[in-house]
Amino acid sequence: MVELSEFKGKPVLILKRDENDKYPFSFGLSKARLILENLEAIQKFVAENSND
Numbered sequence: 001m002v003e004l005s006e007f008k009g010k011p012v013l014i015l016k017r018d019e020n021d022k023y024p025f026s027f028g029l030s031k032a033r034l035i036l037e038n039l040e041a042i043q044k045f046v047a048e049n050s051n052d
Contacts, residue, residue, distance in 0.1 A: 001021075003014040007028065014026040027035070035042065 001016040001018060005012045005014055010028055012026050012028050013032060014024050016024040
């Protein structure tokens, strides 16, 4: 589940596992850019550390 919100007048993206997620993950534009710049490393980290 993804929501768009604002914090201090700036856009924020909120990621939730479900509607009742008590600890959502939220970030602004600066961190979104950082995530995109490092997406390959994040994907590798998930692949190497998943037990699926």
